[in-house]
Amino acid sequence: xxxxxxxxxxxxxxxxxxxxxxxxxxxxxxxxxxxxxxxxxxxxxxxxxxxxxxxxxxxxxxxxxxxxxxxxxxxxxxxxxxxxxxxxxxxxxxxxxxxxxxxxxxxxxxxxxxxxxxxxxxxxxxxxxxxxxxxxxxxxxxxxxxxxxxxxxxxxxxxxxxxxxxxxxxxxxxxxxxxxxxxxxxxxxxxxxxxxxxxxxxxxxxxxxxxxxxxxxxxxxxxxxxxxxxxxxxxxxxxxxxxxxxxxxxxxxxxxxxxxxxxxxxxxxxxxxxxxxxxxxxxxxxxxxxxxxxxxxxxxxxxxxxxxxxxxxxxxxxxxxxxxxxx
Numbered sequence: 001x002x003x004x005x006x007x008x009x010x011x012x013x014x015x016x017x018x019x020x021x022x023x024x025x026x027x028x029x030x031x032x033x034x035x036x037x038x039x040x041x042x043x044x045x046x047x048x049x050x051x052x053x054x055x056x057x058x059x060x061x062x063x064x065x066x067x068x069x070x071x072x073x074x075x076x077x078x079x080x081x082x083x084x085x086x087x088x089x090x091x092x093x094x095x096x097x098x099x100x101x102x103x104x105x106x107x108x109x110x111x112x113x114x115x116x117x118x119x120x121x122x123x124x125x126x127x128x129x130x131x132x133x134x135x136x137x138x139x140x141x142x143x144x145x146x147x148x149x150x151x152x153x154x155x156x157x158x159x160x161x162x163x164x165x166x167x168x169x170x171x172x173x174x175x176x177x178x179x180x181x182x183x184x185x186x187x188x189x190x191x192x193x194x195x196x197x198x199x200x201x202x203x204x205x206x207x208x209x210x211x212x213x214x215x216x217x218x219x220x221x222x223x224x225x226x227x228x229x230x231x232x233x234x235x236x237x238x239x240x241x242x243x244x245x246x247x248x249x250x251x252x253x254x255x256x257x258x259x260x261x262x263x264x265x266x267x268x269x270x271x272x273x274x275x276x277x278x279x280x281x282x283x284x285x286x287x288x289x290x291x292x293x294x295x296x297x298x299x300x301x302x303x304x305x306x307x308x309x310x311x312x313x314x315x316x317x318x319x320x321x322x323x324x325x326x327x
Contacts, residue, residue, distance in 0.1 A: 002113050005054035006033040006084075007045050007069060009061035013088035014102060021060065021086060021102065030113050033060075039068040046072050055117065056080050056307055058109055062087015063142075067286035070127050070139035075302065080122060082109055082307040091220040092141055092286065096125060097308035108309040121308040126215050126233050129301040130285060133294030139301060140286040142219065146192040147210035147239070149282055149289070191241045193280060198236060198272040207238035207268075213275055215300050227258035230271030233300035240266035274299045 008022045009015060015022055025033045032052050034045035046069065049057060057079050059069050066083060084105050085093035093099045112120060130138045194211055196203040213236045218224055226235040243249075243266030252260035253267065261267035275298040282291050 001030045002055035002115070002117065003052060004031045004056055004058060004109065004113060005049035005052055005079075006031065006058045006060055006109075007042070007049060007065075008033055008035045009065040009068075009086070010035050010037050012061035012065055012086045014086040015060065021084075021106065024106070028110070031110070036065075039064075042068045043072045050078065054079055056082055056109075056112055056120075058082045058084055060084040060086050062090055063092045063140075063286040064288045066092045067138070067140040067288055070304075071137075074137065074139065078304070080120070080305040080307050082112075082309050084109065084309070089220050089287065092216075094220070094222075095141070095216045095218050096306045097121075097123065097310045098306070100310050105309045108311075112307065121311060122305050123308055124303040124305055126300040126303040128213070128215055128234070128285070129299050131297040132290075132292045133296070134292065136292075138285055138290075140288075141214060141216050142287075143213045143283065143285050143298060145194060145211045145277075145279065145281070145283045146207065148212055149284055194238075195278045196238075197276045198234075198270055199232070199274055203236075203238065203268070203270070205240050208241035209239045209243065211238040211277075212236070213298055223254045224256045225253055226269055226271075227256040227261065228269030228271050232272035234272050234275055234298060235269070236272065236275060237269040239268070243267055 006025055008025070010019070010022060022033070022035060025031055032049065032054070034048050036042055036045050042065075057069075059066050059081060061084070065087065069081075083090075083093040083096055083098040085099050085102055087093070090099055093105075098105060125141070127139045127141055128143060130140070130143065132138065191208040192211070194207040196207060196211070212225070213234055214226070215233050215235070225237050228236065237253075239246075245265060246253075249260055249265070249267070256269070258269070261269070277296045277298070279293055279296055281293075282289050283296070284290070
C-alpha cells in the first residue's frame with residue numbers, strides 16, 4: 001500500500017471554517033498528517049512527513065500554503081506533490097488540476113493508496129525561484145506588483161471573510177481595481193516605479209500600473225494574461241501608466257489576445273529565463289505580501305512532479321488524456 005503524507009494548514013480558508021477535513025485523516029491506514037498554524041511551522045512538519053518516506057506528499061491548504069511548502073523544500077528531493085484545495089482562491093490547485101470540490105479531491109488522494117504509481121495522472125511544473133535582497137530564496141508560482149497588490153489588499157479588506165470568498169471574489173476585487181484605475185481613484189490609480197531587466201534586456205517602458213510574472217498555465221477563473229513570445233518558462237506581462245482603452249481591452253488582457261493589446265496603447269508581454277526587478281513598494285508571491293525592498297531576481301526552478309487529483313484532464317482538442325500522461 002502506498003503511504004500518503006499530508007501537511008494541513010489549519011488556518012487556510014476552508015480548513016479554518018470547518019475542521020472536519022483535518023479530523024477526517026486521523027487514524028486512516030497508511031496516512032500520516034502534520035497540522036500547521038503558521039508558515040513557521042512548515043519546515044518542522046515537512047521534516048516529520050518526509051521522514052516517513054511517503055509515496056505522495058499532499059498539501060492541504062491554499063496558494064500561500066503551497067508557497068510555504070515549496071519554499072521550505074527548495075531544491076530538496078521530494079515525492080510527487082498533490083494539492084487539496086482548502087484555501088480561499090486555490091489558484092495554484094486549479095492550475096495543477098487539483099481544483100474543484102474538496103470532498104472529491106480527498107477521495108482521489110486516498111485512492112492513491114491502492115493504485116499503482118505508474119497509473120497516477122501526473123504533470124510537471126517549474127515553480128518560480130525568487131531571490132530577495134537579503135539572499136533568502138522563496139518559491140511559488142505567481143509574482144505580482146501594482147494593480148495586483150491593490151486587488152489583494154481590497155480582497156482582504158472587503159471580500160475575504162464574506163460569503164463570496166473564492167475565485168469569484170478575487171475576480172470581483174480585480175474588476176474593482178480596474179474600475180478604480182479607469183476613474184483615476186486613489187489608491188487604485190497609484191503608479192509603481194519598477195525598473196526591470198529580462199534576460200539582460202531592460203523592459204521598456206518600465207512597468208507602471210501592473211506587473212506580473214508566472215510559470216503557471218492559467219490564473220484564477222482561467223485567466224491567461226500572457227501573449228509574449230520567447231522560449232523561457234517565465235511569462236511576464238506589464239502595463240504602462242494609464243494604458244489606453246483599459247475598459248474595453250480588459251477581456252483581451254485577461255485572455256492574452258495580443259491583437260487587441262498593442263504596445264502603443266501601453267500593453268506588453270514577454271517570456272524569458274531570468275528577471276531582475278528593483279522594487280520600492282510591497283509585492284506578492286502566491287497571494288502572500290512581502291515588503292523586502294531592493295533588487296529581486298526571478299527564474300524558473302527545476303520542475304516538480306504533481307499528481308492531478310482532478311483526473312487526467314483534457315488536451316486542446318477536448319479529448320481526455322490517458323492516465324499517467326504528464327501535462
